[in-house]
Amino acid sequence: MDRPHTPTDAAFEPIDEITIVDGRLGGLIGAAPNAYVLFQPDLTIAGCNDAYVAAVGRPRETFVGLPLFEAFPADPDSESYRLLRKSLNRVQRAHETDHIAFIPYAVGDPGTVPTMRYWSATHVPIMSADGRLRYILQHTADITALLTQTADSGRAAILEAGILMRANKVQAEIERMRDLFDQSPGFIAILRGPDHVFEIANAAYNQLIGHRPLLGLPLREALPEVVEQGFVDLVDGVYRTGQPYIGRSALVSLQLAPGLPPEERYLDFAYQPLRDAAGAVHGVFVQGVDVTEQQRAEQRMATIMRESVHRIKNTLAMAQAVVSATLRDAHDMVTARRDILARLSVLSVTQPALIEGHLAPADVALTVMAVMKLHVDLFGRITMEGPSAEIAPAAAQGLALILHELATNAIKYGALSCETGTLSVTWHTIAAENRVELLWHESGGPAVRQPDRKGFGTTLIERALPRTGGNRVDLYFAPAGVQCRISLALRA
Numbered sequence: 269m270d271r272p273h274t275p276t277d278a279a280f281e282p283i284d285e286i287t288i289v290d291g292r293l294g295g296l297i298g299a300a301p302n303a304y305v306l307f308q309p310d311l312t313i314a315g316c317n318d319a320y321v322a323a324v325g326r327p328r329e330t331f332v333g334l335p336l337f338e339a340f341p342a343d344p345d346s347e348s349y350r351l352l353r354k355s356l357n358r359v360q361r362a363h364e365t366d367h368i369a370f371i372p373y374a375v376g377d378p379g380t381v382p383t384m385r386y387w388s389a390t391h392v393p394i395m396s397a398d399g400r401l402r403y404i405l406q407h408t409a410d411i412t413a414l415l416t417q418t419a420d421s422g423r424a425a426i427l428e429a430g431i432l433m434r435a436n437k438v439q440a441e442i443e444r445m446r447d448l449f450d451q452s453p454g455f456i457a458i459l460r461g462p463d464h465v466f467e468i469a470n471a472a473y474n475q476l477i478g479h480r481p482l483l484g485l486p487l488r489e490a491l492p493e494v495v496e497q498g499f500v501d502l503v504d505g506v507y508r509t510g511q512p513y514i515g516r517s518a519l520v521s522l523q524l525a526p527g528l529p530p531e532e533r534y535l536d537f538a539y540q541p542l543r544d545a546a547g548a549v550h551g552v553f554v555q556g557v558d559v560t561e562q563q564r565a566e567q568r569m570a571t572i573m574r575e576s577v578h579r580i581k582n583t584l585a586m587a588q589a590v591v592s593a594t595l596r597d598a599h600d601m602v603t604a605r606r607d608i609l610a611r612l613s614v615l616s617v618t619q620p621a622l623i624e625g626h627l628a629p630a631d632v633a634l635t636v637m638a639v640m641k642l643h644v645d646l647f648g649r650i651t652m653e654g655p656s657a658e659i660a661p662a663a664a665q666g667l668a669l670i671l672h673e674l675a676t677n678a679i680k681y682g683a684l685s686c687e688t689g690t691l692s693v694t695w696h697t698i699a700a701e702n703r704v705e706l707l708w709h710e711s712g713g714p715a716v717r718q719p720d721r722k723g724f725g726t727t728l729i730e731r732a733l734p735r736t737g738g739n740r741v742d743l744y745f746a747p748a749g750v751q752c753r754i755s756l757a758l759r760a
Contacts (some may be wrong), residue, residue, distance in 0.1 A: 291332030478524030689713030
């Protein structure tokens with residue numbers, strides 16, 4: 269059987285095995301004089317020892333196999349219910365040992381009026397070999413006698429009762445502090461010692477790292493992926509020098525679960541040294557905020573700004589090409605003026621439609637025709653051929669942006685920049701692979717060479733399509749002319 273795992277508090281010796289026969293715990297726990305009861309992760313009572321049966325004063329068969337709060341009901345609005353539920357929830361969520369110093373809780377046989385008793389309890393998570401919560405072991409002690417001593421029992425009993433009452437008040441304060449700690453929107457953790465062992469981590473921290481086991485583990489073991497990223501070195505520096513460290517929009521790759529690829533997150537965080545009474549550093553306090561969405565929004569805004577500038581340049585280049593080509597073929601200025609205005613009006617409609625995504629229905633043939641119509645009218649050296657094929661609207665918008673970018677570059681540098689160049693745009697469906705393949709092929713223009721660096725236009729071509737469903741763009745700078753092969757998933 270599996271050994272238990274108690275991350276923060278070794279309240280009991282490791283259990284070599286857990287045996288349950290007819291609700292009776294076997295082994296050392298079964299023979300122990302202290303009361304023990306075992307819960308399944310959903311809080312169904314799996315079994316208990318004889319000492320627990322004696323403590324609650326009920327036959328084992330009246331509660332084993334029942335959910336805890338059905339076997340021992342309590343008012344959900346009562347302090348008793350709240351304390352017990354929160355302690356068990358903490359073990360379920362964080363897999364850490366939790367203590368209740370003092371809790372009033374009524375027990376009794378079914379159908380009878382329960383008797384109020386007073387208890388002290390410890391809840392210990394017992395983990396399976398694969399890191400899942402297997403059981404919750406409750407060690408409970410009936411302390412009712414300490415609170416019900418008569419006056420002639422002596423001052424010692426009264427003092428003990430007073431201590432328990434004060435412990436109850438302290439526990440209530442601790443519970444409130446835990447609530448504030450857990451509900452903090454930022455992530456918080458406390459690391460102890462030179463190995464940076466996790467002593468405390470709040471809900472936000474656990475969510476950030478995918479709810480992996482943390483407590484009682486050194487930082488290097490709990491989060492091995494951050495070692496090579498330099499974060500352990502930073503914590504080492506804070507522990508060694510006693511100087512805090514503050515990080516802004518730091519990029520970190522975190523593996524949220526075994527087998528999953530790391531996920532990039534951006535964090536604002538601080539490492540603060542913790543000092544003992546003599547001033548020596550004994551730990552590091554970690555606090556921070558996940559700013560991933562804010563950072564990505566800023567990145568998107570920067571991309572939009574770059575694309576806007578790029579679009580303006582392309583629009584001016586297209587307008588220049590329209591005017592130049594129209595004047596070259598015009599017989600008189602009246603005709604030239606009319607044709608220029610007509611073509612610029614087409615350009616003014618096409619540009620915002622490219623960005624806003626309402627250029628044409630999500631059909632490859634209609635999208636190609638809509639984008640290339642102006643260029644065909646101007647140059648007359650473009651052939652287009654292919655069937656209708658429906659694709660996703662987002663893919664149609666991406667295709668329109670790619671075709672417009674390719675056409676602009678062809679006019680500025682490629683086949684359409686001279687009198688001899690030609691351009692063909694052909695596409696066909698591949699039914700067996702549920703996709704359509706489009707080929708952009710320039711020829712007869714100036715010799716092409718591979719660019720020394722990748723500009724924004726090339727990046728836009730490569731990234732305009734949604735990265736799902738097998739969509740793909742391959743751009744080739746062949747010496748005889750630019751080629752671009754575009755694969756698009758057919759709409760389901």
